[in-house]
Amino acid sequence: MNTTGKLQRKVKEFQFRRAEILDQAVKIFAAKGFHKTTMAQIAKASGFSTGSLYHFFRGKEDLYSVMVMEKVRMMYDEIMGAVSREPSIDGMIRALVISHFAYVEHHIDFYRLLVGHESGLRSEGLKKLRDNMLDEHRKHVEWIEDLLRDGIRQEVLRDLDTKSLANALMGIIAYSKFAWITNPSGASLLGTVDDVLDVFLRGGAAGQEVGQAETSVRDRKNTTQEAG
Amino acid sequence: MNTTGKLQRKVKEFQFRRAEILDQAVKIFAAKGFHKTTMAQIAKASGFSTGSLYHFFRGKEDLYSVMVMEKVRMMYDEIMGAVSREPSIDGMIRALVISHFAYVEHHIDFYRLLVGHESGLRSEGLKKLRDNMLDEHRKHVEWIEDLLRDGIRQEVLRDLDTKSLANALMGIIAYSKFAWITNPSGASLLGTVDDVLDVFLRGGAAGQEVGQAETSVRDRKNTTQEAG
Amino acid sequence: MNTTGKLQRKVKEFQFRRAEILDQAVKIFAAKGFHKTTMAQIAKASGFSTGSLYHFFRGKEDLYSVMVMEKVRMMYDEIMGAVSREPSIDGMIRALVISHFAYVEHHIDFYRLLVGHESGLRSEGLKKLRDNMLDEHRKHVEWIEDLLRDGIRQEVLRDLDTKSLANALMGIIAYSKFAWITNPSGASLLGTVDDVLDVFLRGGAAGQEVGQAETSVRDRKNTTQEAG
């Protein structure tokens, strides 16, 4: 028990220190990019010596990759968790948009890093990171496809190619995030959720008999004004 | 006159050589990224000495920036040109999607470079590039907004916030391109145009009276085959 | 008495552990050389922590030096011991060759280390090692000289400069060892003892009347002064 306790404390401390490094690293990488960030900067910011960083990570690329993947997974987990807590398909789709937007607003640093991330990689190590990121993303989109498939089965959604539907939804979400982070307009991203949903669900085309659908959306719009 | 002719020839040659350099540069930058590409490589590929590159460009960042901006402008010009040739709003929206997709398929190298482009800013020079790219992009989206505004005025599109509409359209297009270049599925990107338009115009939600809208889309499909 | 016993046990344990470290160290140093061997590797191989190594040795160079010198002394002791057990000069010379060869065959690891040892001096500590090794070697050769001097006195050997004789004997022995360890021919080194002795004792020249050969050499000496 004594030994075990010691070991556990050690492991915990190790994880704690590691996390501290990663936290500082995100900020710096986000601000200056992978290449312009130096190990010395990360070391200084996290209160360690350069050498110590190598106790936690095999090298700069490893540190970067680990950090990105860890955050990426946390992001998708958080989003999918929030979505899963919704009972209806409608609610889930809405939750998807909301949690995506919320994540960006709450993790601007990391998101900026993602946007600025040079996915044109090279050095084996980073190539692997790229693949891992794409994999994780693919899995997320496939999970969304499953969601949409359910929606179709429940006749909440039209019977379209799920891939196309998912791409559209993901595209609108991703681009909204990009546009928001890219434009220094003070407005909240979450404030656009209803518009996003409206367009995704009802489309842009005018039609004579739309009233009903429109109403339902507007209703929701009026109840859930803003979120973050 | 003799002098003028000589001068003109010189200017022409200068432009010609410069273009040759840029052409080789895209390929290399696309393949290896900004940082891993060396001036020596560009020099060798374009048949010049390293020193000569500095007659045409102020430095590596300048060369890269100029190249990117030139291609970006050409891209938007080509796309907007194709769209402008369409008489109807319907046709123009369709042409927008088509020409965006066509551009990617015909300029994979450059597009890959764009996707892999580390938009994380850093060195003053590249920060300016980033801003220029964003500006150009913004202008394009605003132009799309104008287009959509016309559509609303003509009651082809619903009276939604044009920003939201434009973001949705741009998002679906952009993400489709990203998904396509990212996935090694052999299918043509242009083959998905109808699906993209369908989702964008009619949305994903199921509704009672759908027959009519579908027809209108299919009609349009038959009139504006291909673009770029 | 109790205290003394404890102390003795401690000293014994200390020596035991120290020896264990040295034993592991030879192998690693032999395999990877001084510079590429890390304290961590030695620690791991000998089952101690890096810190513990510093209870036994002042540092890496000290560990290396001590290890080398210990083995070197053991080597010469073993060789000289074997030689001393011989009654005749003839036997002693023969035993010298045999025990030299035997030592290499039985301690290939260490011998490989010796051959690969960077005797190019550098850091004070290793400079001292170099000097110690040379001293030990010199003492060995001087001891051989004494042996040969006895041989001359007993008229078993020609009355030549003992230095030259010793150098020749040592040279033939050393080079044979080097050639053997360097060439992956499976043959035993000990199998060449007779040949070595034959050449050393009787020389390579053919001819009954040794006097003449000597003359011819002297003659030549006068004609071919210098070469490089």
Added chain:
Amino acid sequence: MNTTGKLQRKVKEFQFRRAEILDQAVKIFAAKGFHKTTMAQIAKASGFSTGSLYHFFRGKEDLYSVMVMEKVRMMYDEIMGAVSREPSIDGMIRALVISHFAYVEHHIDFYRLLVGHESGLRSEGLKKLRDNMLDEHRKHVEWIEDLLRDGIRQEVLRDLDTKSLANALMGIIAYSKFAWITNPSGASLLGTVDDVLDVFLRGGAAGQEVGQAETSVRDRKNTTQEAG
């Protein structure tokens, strides 16, 4: 012709500069060993910037390897050249010793480097160097064997195993060089040529009638077969 001339001058200058670097490098490597020598030191000594060294050599190991191999080959060439100019076998053997000794005396720096060379290698690059050095050495010894074989054919040398003879000769020579460079005695190495030849040719054993000596050895040979 103009172009050719320019090119030739360039190549010449390149070679000249390269040689200058190598010359400085030998000295430093000889004094401090491979590991303790820094590129900065070589750069400074040869009047170049560190970066410039990389125009001439791929890296530190390359610089070292190239330098060693170049000198090693020159050494053997010079020695074999001097030997070849002798008409008789006697003369050639004598010239071999002389030129070996002369080379050391005239290239103490390089020889010191050779002696201190850590032949326990590692990093692929240096492992190759080791192999090349051994190859070159082997070729030299084989060439000596041929020489000795001729000697046997001409009945200048006894009909012994040429390998043993060559090893003995090479051993005596090498060890003499080692002993000389290792001992700070002011005496010339070349002064010992006759002694070396005397021992090698006539051996150390006393006895007018060589036949007898032979018998005694052979006798021993038959009694003490093998040892370890």
Added chain:
DNA sequence: GATGAATGAGGCTTCATTCAT
């Protein structure tokens, strides 16, 4: 005594840019 995490100095190498020819 034993441990092993932390330290931090120092070296090899790259490559954009300049400038003498």
Added chain:
DNA sequence: TATGAATGAAGCCTCATTCAT
């Protein structure tokens, strides 16, 4: 104008050694 050799700053990483626990 064209060349390309020379520059030199800057960064990643290793590892012997220390010292708090």
